[in-house]
Amino acid sequence: MLNKLSNTIYYLSNQDNNERPTLGLVCGDSYSLIIDSGNSPQHAKDFLLEIEKLNVPPVKYVVITHAHWDHFLGMNEFDATVIVNSQTNEIIKEWQSFSYDDRSLKSYVNTNQMSAMCMNIIQTDMPNRNSFKLKSPDVIFEKTLTIDLGNKVCILEKIKSTHSEDSTVIYIPDEKVVFLGDCAYGTTTNSLFHFKQSLLLPMIKDILKYNAEMFLLGHESICDSTEMDIYWRELTRSSQVVKSSSLEDALECFIVENKRDPNNNELFFIKAFVNDHIIQS
Numbered sequence: 001m002l003n004k005l006s007n008t009i010y011y012l013s014n015q016d017n018n019e020r021p022t023l024g025l026v027c028g029d030s031y032s033l034i035i036d037s038g039n040s041p042q043h044a045k046d047f048l049l050e051i052e053k054l055n056v057p058p059v060k061y062v063v064i065t066h067a068h069w070d071h072f073l074g075m076n077e078f079d080a081t082v083i084v085n086s087q088t089n090e091i092i093k094e095w096q097s098f099s100y101d102d103r104s105l106k107s108y109v110n111t112n113q114m115s116a117m118c119m120n121i122i123q124t125d126m127p128n129r130n131s132f133k134l135k136s137p138d139v140i141f142e143k144t145l146t147i148d149l150g151n152k153v154c155i156l157e158k159i160k161s162t163h164s165e166d167s168t169v170i171y172i173p174d175e176k177v178v179f180l181g182d183c184a185y186g187t188t189t190n191s192l193f194h195f196k197q198s199l200l201l202p203m204i205k206d207i208l209k210y211n212a213e214m215f216l217l218g219h220e221s222i223c224d225s226t227e228m229d230i231y232w233r234e235l236t237r238s239s240q241v242v243k244s245s246s247l248e249d250a251l252e253c254f255i256v257e258n259k260r261d262p263n264n265n266e267l268f269f270i271k272a273f274v275n276d277h278i279i280q281s
């Protein structure tokens, strides 16, 4: 079932057990817009089935928040204009060249072009896929794009992100709602989970300028501004004490500066910023 955030905004919650991210639906007077196309054609079909139950204007646009497979592999199911930023488009091109038979999937996993989890989801959710080809996005933008769905403006912007270099956020000004995709998360490089430290403050600045009150996240569904403020504060406080690849130094610095031990979230973030130094060195 879709969750109703307002009269014009709905979302399908993320499902962690099968790597399904949050999907969004924004409805204007004339058209509707979808945020992220799902991690497989089946995920997209499940979403479309739920949309059919609502009396909303036709889906004209699908925006992909970034080029991670779980956000775009359902793209072919939509009879709509698919919109991505130019960097996302470059990464998706590689997936358009892929074949999806078992042998090919295995070879991509072996060469680290695809995760084993992605292969498993494809094998489970796409039984007939030997001739599957991912379609091309239709509209490519560089920095920002504004779409009017009929008395409902959506602002798309490519922003700086600790998660991926190609993150697009979607802001709906009259609802004060922003869809963040995965942009506020960390990322994994060479099996190390890290937050890109140099991009943390620029990202927070990019997001806060919208004055949003509700935030939809790819793998959390929804947070209000109080929850997001706590998240930003914990991240910033953790980042400030990490100046090298020494976890010990960072923890010592945290205790001096905050006169307490870090909580579990902060400890997790400190380790991720330390890992960022390890990766940069």
Ligand SMILES: [Zn+2]
Binding pocket: 066, 068, 163, 164, 182
């Ligand atoms: Zn992602």
